[in-house]
Amino acid sequence: MVCWMLVLTATACSKQAEQSAPLQPLNVSAEGPAYFPAASYRFTNNELTSAGFQLGRRLFYDELLSVENDISCASCHQQRFAFSDPSHAIPHGAHGKLGTRNSPGIFNMRWTPAMMWDGGITNLELMPVAPLTNPVEMDETLDNIVRKLNANASYREAFRGAFGSETITAPMMLKAFAQFMGAMVSADSRYDRFRQGKLSLSADEMSGMQLFDDKCGSCHSGELFTDFSFRNNGIDSAGKDDGRFLVTQQNTDRGTFRVPSLRNVAITRPYMHDGRFNSLEEVLQHYTSGIRHAENLDPVLKTGLGLSAEQSRKIISFLGTLTDETFTKDPRFSKP
């Protein structure tokens, strides 16, 4: 309750704070529940503080960071959809250019050892460089972003508060982003409350969970609902997108993509690396009867999952329990 009040106070003060007083400190714990695995990002050399988190939050929502000052991270990563983008299969970036891969949700990044659909980025601090500088996303240069930030007295003040430095640098900005995104923990879904013995799930959800473990659990395993591997799931026989091959140059990685976490999956449509499926029904339809043979097709998918309509319905019912509304409504992560 005390914590909640702090949050409200801070929200109320944030507008006026831009001109004068520092923001009220927030509770910025980035701990996951005991049943989460060890985190891969541990805030080494980047201690999580209220000031750093608030700065990262402000940067996340600021259009100043794009080439024409019209796109922010939040343009394609919206909180109410667990920081994904339901309206575009592929991102619409600077100058109306189109990206090639679907904007994933952002949560539990501390537990994500390799980011992006091809796993090309392995450190949370370096993740923002890709969308900030990609010509089909925000199309800025780090140099120019740093120039724009240094020209802004209010940002200089915020960076001084977070990092004690008079001059803003790109690494400081990246560390602030990592504090904000690192603290985006999503672990209060109905599934979590069930896991913690706080509520029970419906009969459909329960049998959906069993079916899920049986049919989907070999890849979407563990409490993050992914084994963090890269697999070819047979959506194309010969890909337009070589996926992880582009990172590793290994033929065995051609057409493989990151197995995504299924937490919040019901609210993070569209699905697949190119956002080709608009519903979970379509996704399960694919795994039942849509698998195409590909050179690197994952062996577990060779014969399809063979799901009946009833089984699919139950699995989707279970997947709905992974939606975390505490996270999607948490005022700490909202636009400041």
Added chain:
Amino acid sequence: MKSILFIAATAALLFTSCKKEKITGDPGTLTGNMIIELDPKWNTEAFVPGKTYINQFGEDFTPSLFKYYVSNIVLTAKDGSTWSQPNSYHIIDHKNGANELVLKNIFAGDYTSVSFTIGVDSVRNVSGAQEGALDPANQMFWSWNTGYIFFKLEGKSSASADSTVSYHTGGFTGANNALRTVTLSLETAGIATEINPDETPEVHVFVDAAKVFYGASDIKISEMSSNHMPGAKAAKLADNYRGMFKVDHVH
């Protein structure tokens, strides 16, 4: 002189035992500095961006950018002890003549070789957002496949289908490892380079950009005009450019 030698020897001993911790500048030990001058060349000519050169295969090449990382500089003394520069990461950008690296607080002694890595070691490639030479804003960083760009040579050539030449290398794991170590002798006619508090030796190194195209293997612009990712092509470039450094003289 005897006492200097004694101190140097003691220092060397001390240092050897501490090598892993990279302790430098033990108080009470005599130290000196060294300057390494990296002087860009095209064969024996001066390397000047905008000037047109002809490579080993008769292809024209007009460079616009010649930039790389030199890191983890280590000096080896006559007695086998080593001195490592702390936080040793440098971007060399040959825009205009030679670039200087100043090595400070080296233990006094006679040094026979210098070695360094072209690129950024794997540890620093996975250490998150870093300042200075390792700031990702230095345009020596791949955003989509996280890691530092070790080396860039860019320019124009009529031998290239799109008239541009753009060689970027990087990659620090497994078969894609493009890190290369260069070791150069600091001996002149068998005499090692002496470091002491009173003199700062200058090591003039010629950096021959023409060697990027040949050496370990032939790289014709007509067959390979660009590379922008880790992999076999980056490794091939790295095998060539590791041979582009040569000590011309020490004074």
